[in-house]
Amino acid sequence: MNRQTFMNRFRNGLAGLAPKAADELAADYEAHFADGAAAGRSETEVADALGDPDRLARELRAETGLKRWEAERNPSAAFSAVIAVLGLGAIDILVLLPILLGIAGALFGFLITALACLAAGAVLLVAGPFWVIGAPTAAIVLAGLGLMFAASCVGLVTAIVSIGFVNALVWYGRLHLTLLKPALEPQGSAT
């Protein structure tokens, strides 16, 4: 493999990364080829010593996704972390996929339920006293509040379980960073 092929495959593999980060990474490897040539090594030699460009790029991209999840806990970061782990393309992750989808579906169901109950509680609280004739106002208001409280609890538990679920997936994904593991993990936390 020559320099051009290596760099093309590496750049393609980095697609989806922030352009600035991808440029900097690519510049490092370009400089490495230039210095290798200056030291009298052939492009093929240098490319062989660098390793598989697809695998390098894939693991770098995965790590970026996982890092983002650790820095900001929001749904979009969670999504990119999940994509990053799947992007590693390990065969056991594919086997795991149906189970993951099942869990994700169940969590989504709980979330929708919580939202629906919250809305129902709010409606009952505000409009209930005018609609329901005969029942004491206080009872209806309390029922509305209770429903909203229960919905919040369900929503909270769903959120906690979801975060734990993504964390587990991130941990699992890290096990598959075979090539870059020593480079990407701080020594303190390496086992």
Added chain:
Amino acid sequence: MVEAVQVQLKKGVLELCVLALLSSADAYGYEIASRLAKGIGMGEGTVYPLMRRMQADGLVETYLVESSAGPPRKYYKLTAAGRASFTAQKAEWSQFSLAVNEILGGSQ
């Protein structure tokens, strides 16, 4: 088995080796990569993500030096935190390797 042990061993000392290299002199990526590849058989491609991580952790910083041929070269140098981390890790390593050697010596 031997291979797995080697991977585990290298993993623990990779950062220490880079810190040691840079403690004697600033270096650019290719120098670090080829020294590590020759010395402990690291994949050269692994070095750049490692340098990036160490930079993010505040252990090293970079500066550019004009080179006679081609674009300016990116040199890495230790920060104060990097120097402190090197001293600490080096002491830990000496202690650990001494203990391991003692046990290995005793097993013969």
